[in-house]
Amino acid sequence: MSPLLQGVLTIIIGVGGCIGYFYFSNILLDKVFFPDSGKNAARNITRANRVRPWLFLFPAMFALSLYLVYPVVGSFWRSLFNRSGDEFIGLGNYMGLLDSPDFHTAFFNNLLWVVFVPAASTLFGLLAAQLTDRLSWGGIAKSLIFMPMAISFVGASLIWKFVYAVDPDIGLINALRDFFGMEPLDVLQLAFWNNFFLMVILVWIQTGFAMVILSAALRGIPEETIEAAILDGAGPFAVFMKIKxxxxxGTIVVVWTTITILVLKVFDIVYTMTGGNFGTEILPxxxxxxxFRDDGRATAVAFVIMLVVLPVMIWNIMQARKEMK
Incomplete structure (x- = not known):
């Protein structure tokens, strides 16, 4: 079967299935379970209206349970077995992680990424949004800053691999060092600091995202508040920091948490640049x-990543609810 025909059949079956589900479920609800005629019609209609929202939500809830809840529960259960999956060892994999120096390094590096990347991306995005709005060619500048967002993480890593190259004829950093008479340096092998050189890549990519969102938020600020601050004698810096x-x-918090969640899942940059060597290992x-050699330990690490992401998600939801009040 051709891909085009498969796509058409998928659309027909999917859309037709949804329409059929809602149509026949309403008939069953109104005609079979809670008949809308007879002496109990009024009470049945009230009951049907209480059930109907859950009837419409059921497909989404079923899909979420099947593709989200079940894998989480299944992963946790799998993490309680040994590497071959035939012996229950309880929390043995988690205790092994706590005793592993490599896990400590990966966890610490992840904390560095979580602190540095969202902060730097949001800060540079906010500055870029403010400064480009004041330029006549700000649209061009925004396009150039946003352009890295169109590049995959692997592609961006390969670009920066040339920037960090040891050969002064290729690497920008070592070309500058050679210009000043300094010896070539492989920055990707610098203990501790090499993590920040990897983080720069993600900051370079995500600054454009932060800039676009924050630029829209800055444009939504009422001009009256800015004019009032200027009339009261506030300078540009004070207007920016204390008014804007x-x-x-709220938008800054959303951008920050969105990038934080992305950081906790990033894998491509580290794998492409160093393969996790030289002390750059992160949890993913x-x-x-x-x-491919210890499924129990791998699922245990995956569950740890989920636990690390979960507080950020909960905090983000709480902030969103506060904004809606």
């Missing part, structure tokens, strides 16, 4: 090192 930033704090790459 507080009014878009550490998980991949066990994926």
């Amino acid at each position: 930033v507080p009014q878009i704090m 790459s550490y998980m991949m090192s066990f994926m």
